[in-house]
Amino acid sequence: MDFNLFSSANFQWVFFGSLLLGFANGVIGSFVLLKKQSLISDAMAHAALPGVCLMFIIFEIKSIPLFLIGATITSLIATHFIQSIVKHSRIKTDAAIGIIISVFFGFGIVLLTYIQQNSSGNQAGLDSFIFGQAASLVRSDVQLITIGSLILVIVTTLFFKEFKISIFDPQFARGIGLPVSFFNGLLLALVVGAVVIGIQMVGVVLIAALLITPPLAAKYWTEKLGMMALLAGIFGAISGVSGAVLSSVINDLPTGPMIVLCASVIFFFSLLFGSKKGMAVKVVRQL
Amino acid sequence: MTYTLWIILTGSLVGLTCGVTGSLLVLRKMSMIADAISHTVLLGIVGAFFVSQSLNGLPMLIGAGVVGILTAFFVESLHSSGVQSDAAIGVVFTSLFALGVVLISFIGDQVHLDTKHALMGEITFVPWNTLQINGVNYGPIAVWMLGIVLILNLFLIWIFYKEIKISTFDPQYAKLIGVPVVFVHYLLMTMVSLSTVASFDSVGAILVVAMLIVPGATAYLLTDRFFPLLLLSGGIGILSALIGYGFAAYWNVSVSGSMASASGVLFLFAFLFSPKHGVIVRKIKNKQYAS
Secondary structure, three states: OOOHHHHOHHHHHHHHHHHHHHHHHHHHHHHHHHOOOHHHHHHHHHHHHHHHHHHHHHHOOOOHHHHHHHHHHHHHHHHHHHHHHHHHOOOOHHHHHHHHHHHHHHHHHHHHHHHHHHOOOOOOOOOHHHHOOHHHOOHHHHHHHHHHHHHHHHHHHHOHHHHHHHHHOHHHHHHOOOOHHHHHHHHHHHHHHHHHHHHHHHOOOOHHHHHHHHHHHHOOOOOOHHHHHHHHHHHHHHHHHHHHHHHHHOOOOOHHHHHHHHHHHHHHHHHHHOOOOOHHHHHHHHO | OOHHHHHHHHHHHHHHHHHHHHHHHHHOOOHHHHHHHHHHHHHHHHHHHHHHOOOOHHHHHHHHHHHHHHHHHHHHHHHHOOOOHHHHHHHHHHHHHHHHHHHHHHHOOOOOOOHHHHHHOOHHHHHHOEEEEOOEEEEEHHHHHHHHHHHHHHHHHHHOHHHHHHHHHOHHHHHHOOOOHHHHHHHHHHHHHHHHHHHHHHHHHHHHHHHHHHHHHHHHHHOOOHHHHHHHHHHHHHHHHHHHHHHHHHHOOOHHHHHHHHHHHHHHHHHHHOOOOOHHHHHHHHHHHHO
């Protein structure tokens, strides 16, 4: 047990970083859920790994901003591939997602082992992109996570109404002169942003859970999108903080899986006791 | 047999077993269930370890089978309670997988089971982990497990060939003429879980997902008929394993990662050049019609 952590300045950054990261993912995830793109976000996350590795191979330095740029590029390529496979062949969306997830991630692992064979020791830490490790974050990393998440939350809040209309009723949105494809693109950028910023702390394998689970839990409490996004944000923030704290306090617990597990507990609780569609409510109503 | 041959044989068996089983899932639009199960069997393996305190084949197979079916069941129940299917799959598999990974870190160094192993497997250790009975060496355990699961899967497909075929192509009609559709569904889920756990130890979750989905999808671009599709999918699985191994040996990189990449390259070829469905071939044909 390492209680010094609570007092260290670094810990305060990890606290705020995981809080805002969870909040941003929960809010953005609500739109992802509405657009039925939960599993596409999982593909984006897995596809971030080769991007990170390629940046290291090309520039031979460990620079988080560069890694995140690489991750963004390969995530967008993966999304584009999924769309073109579905569009140009008879492969269905789910198979296309599965293909892209496994092939991109497999290629990422190939690059990771290539780096381990061929470079001089300072690659340590690339592994932590797989499952995330809050303990390995330095202050500048956490600051990046915090500020990035803040920007995501602000942009989502600013265009909340526009996103809502262009998802629910694209025809109407076009009718009143909204640039729907622009907002679809912006939303895609936000999702990629949320995934990429989170991979250091949660890891590429499980970051999508932070987009999927909190909004799904929120759905058991409310039917209004605004309320759902807010609740999802709060659930995400609770998961982020409790996961990050637990994994720092108890040695060797991987951060990403702990955060996801906290979100799963919240989901399970909501599934049972949610005030709108929870199982308990359903049972009571039937009596 | 030599060290290299054992590894190639293991990879090919994974390709064949997963390729044949997975092609059924691609046809039934259940690829992501395969993805989910191949992640969650980790929990089954860890659970089996906590119960039996060993990493023996049989408890692992049972644990993985149970968790695999549970995964399918949870997804099904969430879906029927009104959760959209992609989100249902997402929440179930990430939860169970995260639980598995966290539990692994409690096992610590007692046994050879860690998160990296779970993802990437240890195919290079396969030839060392052999089956010994009365001091006689019968070859790697992984090969035995894969061989048994392969035979079992082929046997089940052979027995229920008609039922699987009808319920895949026309579930409504199948229900109407009394084919046990739900039984076939869970039969397939069991086959997927078994294939996964037999492959898991040697090649890890990544390659299992790749081999379950990619060869089936590639074969689906090359043929329209059911039986050839099964054969082709198995063949493409083996081919991916062979190409991937060659690449991995040459560059000295992860074997399972490069087998997954090889399957991706084969898919890309089929996507572009398939005589019937290839993008480029269709473009050329369209031009011929136009002129």
